[in-house]
Ligand code: ADP
């Protein structure tokens with residue numbers, strides 16, 4: 001049947017580009033099946049979508065490579081990366097526009113479940129794209145034959161067959177991913193919210209390059225004795241590192257001593273990392289949420305009273321709405337929205353926080369009376385969050401020792417190495433009382449569930465119906481509106497953004513009926529994804545989705561500027 005494809009392409013040579021539509025279908029090659037699922041309309045359009053299925057009898061991956069979902073995800077990431085590398089090497093211009101290009105949604109440093117490659121008992125399935133060759137709009141049949149019958153099979157042989165790999169590397173990807181999942185699942189029973197392995201490499205090459213920093217000046221992570229715990233990973237075996245316990249943890253230390261780098265590693269620790277990344281065993285509970293100020297964002301229907309109340313002119317903050325939030329209100333809303341979805345850990349960095357949201361010191365309390373200050377600072381809420389709701393916090397604070405009063409643990413960074421400053425901080429609390437008055441009231445306050453109103457979520461654009469497009473990792477064009485995710489720091493891959501965009505459409509269509517709360521919508525959506533996989537979100541079975549969390553799904557919806565909600569009257573959900 002592969003020669004049938006060849007005959008077909010020979011016949012199409014010299015014809016108009018549209019004639020390529022004829023090659024859609026399945027073709028049996030000697031070692032795999034090639035599916036041409038979608039043929040592009042012209043050489044400059046989005047490339048054609050192809051799929052290759054290699055039966056396990058040919059691919060020959062050992063059973064351990066797909067014995068558990070964790071292991072299969074690790075191996076799929078390896079295969080997708082290799083496929084991407086080989087495709088780039090193969091990449092030959094074979095005409096105009098994207099002619100001759102082979103591309104795949106290759107993962108970055110994070111190992112996420114992806115739709116590009118699947119490894120199972122049956123075999124390996126790989127989805128990718130090619131630019132079908134043309135000069136202008138004229139089909140180049142010979143080039144197409146070279147591309148589909150030579151280049152593609154070469155990449156397939158080099159990336160999807162076990163024989164092409166060092167067996168130890170395949171095992172490493174499977175082992176690391178499985179260990180990381182195992183460790184995350186076992187943090188709670190150890191009383192931990194995060195673990196940072198000894199020897200981990202936390203710094204990155206640059207703000208736009210997530211690969212590990214290299215060189216003599218890189219300091220591997222080393223845990224302080226008092227915070228060291230040992231875990232016993234199923235594959236790696238015993239491993240020591242710093243355990244961050246439940247409660248309120250401060251990361252302090254001089255500027256440039258590595259505080260933010262540690263926090264950023266914890267933020268990303270909700271995801272697994274590829275072998276060699278340096279953060280393979282920097283693991284955070286999966287529902288940890290980075291909280292930051294995000295002035296200018298829209299907020300709708302959020303009860304932010306726990307943090308902001310008594311605005312001038314009596315504006316209510318129990319059902320708060322604004323098109324242009326301030327630093328402190330946005331930070332308050334980000335916390336309340338995280339609690340609405342459900343979280344056990346907040347991660348906060350002073351670098352990206354509103355100062356007036358974080359602290360209000362004794363002197364300011366003396367000058368500005370509580371009833372003239374709408375903001376209840378986080379310092380007065382952080383313990384209630386933990387004690388009443390079981391939500392821990394890790395905060396980077398280099399500038400305010402007032403936080404010593406509320407901390408369970410103080411980690412001090414010095415020249416990129418932590419020491420346990422908890423006792424020293426306690427002693428300072430005894431010697432230098434701040435004189436602050438706690439302003440947090442009796443209780444934390446309510447998280448009021450919200451019901452998204454489907455009419456306010458309109459993906460249509462003019463006469464065209466659904467028009468949703470991802471423009472880079474941090475932008476979703478949703479109908480006529482832009483969703484700005486640039487302050488949503490735990491979106492780490494454009495493929496997550498793609499999946500979130502598709503999920504918004506899917507959820508709008510299937511779950512949003514004006515009676516379900518956001519939380520219920522999320523529960524339904526994720527139960528269905530769990531059962532049917534990410535392919536549920538797009539009937540075309542595309543190869544560019546990566547798994548995402550409820551928190552980032554909610555973050556996208558919450559940033560849709562047209563969104564309207566109704567608060568559920570029901571008592572608070574827990
Ligand atoms: P802080 O938040 O304490 O001011 P950062 O975390 O921003 O400090 O780190 C300052 C610089 O040091 C960054 O450029 C970062 O890449 C680098 N850095 C952080 N940790 C390490 C480390 N372990 N080894 C080498 N360089 C590091």
Ligand code: MG
Pocket residue numbers: 259260261351
């Ligand atoms: Mg910093």
